[in-house]
Amino acid sequence: MQDTTIKLAHPGKRFLGQFIDGLITYSLSIFTFYLLHTTIGKDAALFLAVIIGLTYFLFSDALPNGQSIGKKLLKIKVIDHLTMQPCSCVQSFLRNITFPLGIFDWVFIFFGSHRRLGDFMASTLVVKI
Secondary structure, three states, rough: OOOOOOOOHHHHHHHHHHHHHHHHHHHHHHHHHHHHHHHHHHHHHHHHHHHHHHHHHHHHHHHHHOOHHHHHHHHHEEEOOOOOOOHHHHEEEEEEEEHHHHHHHHHHHHHHOOOOHHHHHHEEEEEEE
């Protein structure tokens, strides 16, 4: 018989996954800016760089299997709290839009449910694979 228990991801792995995704976001933005600034101008290149970076960051948890690149490297994923299906685009947006709240968002992870404020808003869990 297959074990179907859900094992929540450790907060340290979750933080590292978000850090890796932050580096990817930054790299995408810098790459986009330097690729385009001489052809479309600095202002337009900066605008596109920010849009591309934010798009990755906000929707990355909706990549296949509910795994951003950082989560895939760390063997964790984001799932719907009720259906256990991979994170959707709407859920990814909702859980990542709370990033500017910083420590206030993360303090929730250390209480009973081990979920960030963004996870509550999106009805998601981050689990080990």
